[in-house]
Amino acid sequence: MATKNKTEVTEFVLLGLSSRPEMQPVIFGIVFIMYLMAVMGNALLVIVACLDPRLQTPMYFLLRQLSLIDIFLTTITVPQMLVHTLSVNQTISYNRCMIQLFFFMAVGSMEGHLLAAMAYDRYVAICEPLRYSAIVSHILCLRITLTSWVIVSLNSLLYSVLVTRLTFCGNQVTHFFCDITPLLKLSCTRPVVNEMLIFTEGVAVVVSPFFFILGSYARIGIAIAHIHSVAALNKALSTCSSHILVVLLLYGSVIRMYLKPSYSYDLDQDRQVAIFYTVVTPMLNPLIYSFRNQEVKGALRRLFRKSCISGNFQPGFQANKEWQHIS
Template sequence: MDTRNWTKVTEFLLLGLSSRPEIQPIIFGIILSMYLVAVTGNTMLIIVACTDTKLQAPMYFLLSQLSFIDILLTTIIVPQMLVHTMTGIQTISFKNCITQLFFFMAIGSMEGHLLAAMAYDRYVAICKPLHHSTIVTRSLCLRITSTSFVVVSLNSLLYSVLVSQLTFCGNQVTHFFCDITPLLKLSCTRPVVNEMLIFTEGAAIVISPFFFILASYVRIGAAITRLHSAAALKKAMSTCSSHILVVLLLYSSVIHMYLQPSSSYDLEQDRQVAIFYTVVTPMLNPMIYSLRNKEVKDALWRFWKKI
């Protein structure tokens, strides 16, 4: 390719969910409604987890951290998307685009690490119930979350720096926010280094929590099988079902979006999957935990009566 035709990109044009102007008000209303539900539900979970005396176990501390991450994740994306949809001005500066990419990747990766910590808590609670209070402590949870945050931040910084050094042959991003895949598609040359990192270092950061969760539930399943007790199975399912459902919601979309070569991506389909990951899942998580966890449900009811 003739490098003389390359120009420095100073801003990107985010094409949004749809180019049809007649459905923009519908998109705005739906996304705004889901965003408000997500923020409200997760905020209520944070409040009850921090203030209710019956929810002071490490599991609920991790749940409050997950809710906080969900609020950050959807807030990084949705307000800007709503402004672009309402005003029709869809440009974003190069600097702001890379900044959004950094925070999106860091916060998104952090969610998987929190779910892995919650899986470890469930494993200890079921397989080593007598030692649960001494093994899984709030200080351990704080160390896990702080270490995970440092790791995912360094990983996101690496990706952001590499993307910022690319030369782009165009500035129209087929997405509603600055994600790594559509940006790589705009590169004038195939970003081999970036793709190698996605499948090596990136996969290790993003997918390793999933394998840890899977291993935890294999151990839990083996422990329950040895008990030969229907009551134990019922208790374990009631304890873990909410967490399993949230894990499936998260990783089904993550694996689809990122663990394939950029040449085989369908960006139109990925926009729909991204809505599920950035808006729908943060909205559903507090509903799943409040409806399927009796302690959380009771705490929310006590909080509602106080109001």
């Protein structure tokens, strides 16, 4: 790295998913369809959770936030990639690159915090069902959400500031957006401080929600082991299955991408993994929660039925029993 010429970088060239020109229309078509499905699916889930009176519970408040995060996450990166895919000019200014890095890291980290909050909701619903309404409330969920936003924003700001202090020996980013991994790879010297931050503070902010989720499900597993009713057991398992699948989709790719030193980065493989958690996972999340959740499917049927009959749907609010919110 030290032998490379040091120049002041004012813009970066995003090389995209593939350098083969004949693949660009194919990539554009596939990613564009997945992007539309991700945005429309999550938007529909937000609308249904807002309008249906039976989904006015803390759990569905968190699910709405997760769907909004998925929309933001994919919109931060994909539209720009689609433009660059069919364009000769694939540059992004230095300032825009740093802004994209900040928002991507903040929104991406926020998804893990929301999944941790949802795991806590499930833990209370299964292990403390009689105290659920007293423990979990909309106010508590709102406080958790706002606190998480403050934490991930400060964390993302710290990462972004440290990246701006690096000296780059080139401006060709082997990626389709400004992510921290390929930017560290462009550094003229090994970014020791940034790597230490990833494995210390990064683990605390990004990976700690994953350990919290594991702890919650360990307690849930103990509670399920003592359930003797088959109906209650099936109810508990269906409560957790969708959430577990979403957690595995997210953290499987995140740990694969970021928790490793810069010298072991394989940028060609990493950008392929990145398309998974920036497009595929946001596209799959509403499908997972819709097909495996009887209340969401029922809410969708009621929404479409009333839309066809009257052309509108009046929102309302009513209380649910503690087990109704997580069918």
